[in-house]
Structures are given as C-alpha cells and as structure tokens.
Amino acid sequence: MDRDTRAETVAVVGMGAVGTALAGALAAAGHDVVACGRRPLDRIEVTDGTGADAVTSTYPVRWVATPDDVGAAALTVLATKIHDTPAVADWLAALTAHGGHVVAAQNGVDHVERIGPLVTAEVVPALVYTNVERTGLGAVRTRRTDRDLVVPDTASAEPAVALLEGTRLAVERSADFRTAAWRKMLTNVSANPITALTGRRVEVLTEQPVAELAMRVLREAVAVGRAEGAHLDDADAREVLAWLQALAPGSTTSMLQDREAGRPLEHDGLTATVVRLGDRHGIDVAANRSLLALLSAVSP
Numbered sequence: 001m002d003r004d005t006r007a008e009t010v011a012v013v014g015m016g017a018v019g020t021a022l023a024g025a026l027a028a029a030g031h032d033v034v035a036c037g038r039r040p041l042d043r044i045e046v047t048d049g050t051g052a053d054a055v056t057s058t059y060p061v062r063w064v065a066t067p068d069d070v071g072a073a074a075l076t077v078l079a080t081k082i083h084d085t086p087a088v089a090d091w092l093a094a095l096t097a098h099g100g101h102v103v104a105a106q107n108g109v110d111h112v113e114r115i116g117p118l119v120t121a122e123v124v125p126a127l128v129y130t131n132v133e134r135t136g137l138g139a140v141r142t143r144r145t146d147r148d149l150v151v152p153d154t155a156s157a158e159p160a161v162a163l164l165e166g167t168r169l170a171v172e173r174s175a176d177f178r179t180a181a182w183r184k185m186l187t188n189v190s191a192n193p194i195t196a197l198t199g200r201r202v203e204v205l206t207e208q209p210v211a212e213l214a215m216r217v218l219r220e221a222v223a224v225g226r227a228e229g230a231h232l233d234d235a236d237a238r239e240v241l242a243w244l245q246a247l248a249p250g251s252t253t254s255m256l257q258d259r260e261a262g263r264p265l266e267h268d269g270l271t272a273t274v275v276r277l278g279d280r281h282g283i284d285v286a287a288n289r290s291l292l293a294l295l296s297a298v299s300p
C-alpha cells in the first residue's frame with residue numbers, strides 16, 4: 001500500500017465475478033474487505049491470466065450475512081447485476097448510513113440515476129474493463145486488458161478514486177464520463193447479446209457475418225449515444241469491435257455466463273436501454289430491437 005494510503009474497511013455488495021475481482025485487488029492493497037453476500041465466504045481466490053502464466057492468489061474476507069449485521073462503511077463497492085440493484089437496497093442503506101462513497105461497478109449508462117435514490121452517499125460509477133469469469137464459489141479468473149476501470153475525474157469522486165488507484169488496478173480517469181459510459185455500453189450491447197445468444201465466447205465476433213451484425217448494433221448505439229450527448233462517431237464503433245475481437249482467446253461475457261448458469265439476463269439496462277432511448281429520439285434501432293426480442297424470449 002502507498003505510504004499515504006490508509007487501510008480502510010471496504011464493503012462489497014455482490015460477491016460474483018466483478019465483486020470478487022475487486023475484493024481481491026482491495027485486499028491485496030491491505031484493505032479490510034467485508035463480503036456482503038448470500039453465501040458464506042471467508043476467503044476468495046483470484047486467478048489472473050490463463051495457462052502457464054496464470055497467477056492465483058487467495059485473500060481473507062469477512063462475511064456478513066444480513067444488512068442488520070453490517071455497520072456503515074466509508075467505501076462500498078456495488079457489483080450486482082443492474083436488475084438486482086433494488087434487491088440490495090437494504091445493504092446499501094445500512095452501509096451508507098453515515099454517507100461515504102458507493103463505487104458502482106456495473107455496466108450501463110445511468111449509474112447515478114439508478115443508485116442515487118437508494119443511498120445517502122456519493123455514487124461513483126466505475127466502468128469495468130477487466131474480463132472476469134466465475135470459476136467457483138468465491139473464485140474467479142481475470143483476463144486483464146489495457147485498463148481495469150474507468151472512473152469520473154471529479155472532485156466529489158476523488159476519495160474513492162484515490163483508494164482504487166492505490167490498488168494494483170489500472171484506473172483511468174475520464175473528464176467526459178458520459179462519453180466513457182456510452183463507449184463501454186458499445187462493448188456490452190454488441191458482445192454480451194451475441195455471445196449469450198450464440199452460446200459462444202468472444203471469438204464468435206471475429207466471424208464475418210457476426211462481425212457485420214455487431215457493426216449494425218454498434219452503429220445504432222453510437223447514434224443513440226450521440227443523441228444522449230456522448231461524443232461518439234463511427235470510429236468508436238470500429239474501434240470497439242476491433243477491441244472486442246482482440247480480447248484474449250477464451251474471454252467470456254457477463255451475459256454469456258448468466259445464460260450458461262440459467263440466471264436472468266441483464267438486457268434491460270443494456271440492449272433495452274438503447275432501444276428505449278432510440279425510440280425516444282426517433283433513431284432506427286432495428287438490429288438492437290431484434291436482439292432484444294431474442295434476449296427477452298430467453299429471459300422474460
């Protein structure tokens with residue numbers, strides 16, 4: 001830990017893929033991690049990479065079973081799926097009883113609108129670029145890319161951002177967070193539905209007919225993002241597809257993992273959001289609408 005960084009108690013709500021990966025990074029930096037989850041855990045295991053280069057580390061965590069048993073925390077990480085946010089409202093209320101910061105490690109573009117009403121704390125959205133796969137209870141495999149998190153570069157987010165920067169995570173600050181969130185949204189409205197619906201990992205995006213569908217989805221989302229005030233253009237659509245196609249072989253997506261595990265899919269905060277906003281702005285979102293019809297058929 002950096003000389004100027006104090007050890008803090010950090011609560012993680014949603015000890016799945018992303019929650020466990022972030023808990024590992026926070027514990028590795030010396031913080032006391034409180035795991036707020038449905039299943040008991042006293043340690044977590046994070047494997048970084050694959051094959052001979054993989055490095056596995058274990059970290060202790062303190063499990064708390066119910067919101068009634070947890071105290072307030074200066075920093076809370078929220079890492080449930082978007083649609084599970086209301087279900088953890090009691091955790092968030094208890095953890096933010098004295099203010100503090102909630103790092104919203106979720107996909108989507110409306111973190112503050114979604115979580116703000118549930119807490120008396122500052123909501124700091126964090127766009128997660130690490131690819132994280134659940135491998136067992138309290139165990140994950142990470143495939144890291146050029147950056148792990150993108151966060152807003154604002155004074156109000158500073159305490160949470162400084163704490164995250166004191167870990168091994170590569171944290172990028174964005175002065176135009178609306179654009180950053182929509183750029184992350186581009187990865188999710190293309191890769192997530194296509195992998196979940198095909199049952200294939202990200203390599204499927206390198207196949208020409210699939211790549212063409214992904215580009216149609218991306219171009220529609222760029223148009224919607226622009227109408228919402230994000231600074232995006234066609235180059236962003238092309239760069240996002242190239243980035244996804246260059247992910248480490250075997251990389252999965254959060255939605256494919258949900259499909260494989262029979263869990264509800266996270267389409268409301270992703271594809272359905274693009275469709276809703278597209279309709280509001282009068283933008284043609286036919287490709288996203290088709291994907292949404294299939295996702296809704298799989299996960300009503």
Ligand SMILES: NC(=O)C1=CN([C@@H]2O[C@H](COP(=O)(O)OP(=O)(O)OC[C@H]3O[C@@H](n4cnc5c(N)ncnc54)[C@H](OP(=O)(O)O)[C@@H]3O)[C@@H](O)[C@H]2O)C=CC1
Binds near residue numbers: 082266
């Ligand atoms: N996985 C990835 O690589 C990435 C994911 N993301 C985003 O991060 C967010 C989290 O995704 P991910 O980590 O994959 O999701 P997971 O499904 O792996 O983890 C979500 C966790 O939330 C827990 N949870 C749900 N409801 C409750 C509840 N009522 N009380 C307590 N715990 C609850 C689940 O519990 P249980 O274990 O019991 O199911 C699970 O552990 C999503 O918005 C996703 O889109 C972003 C980038 C990459």
Ligand SMILES: CC(C)(CO)C(=O)C(=O)O
Binds near residue numbers: 107130187252
């Ligand atoms: C970038 C990507 C597609 C992979 O980690 C993701 O955000 C997800 O799986 O939800």
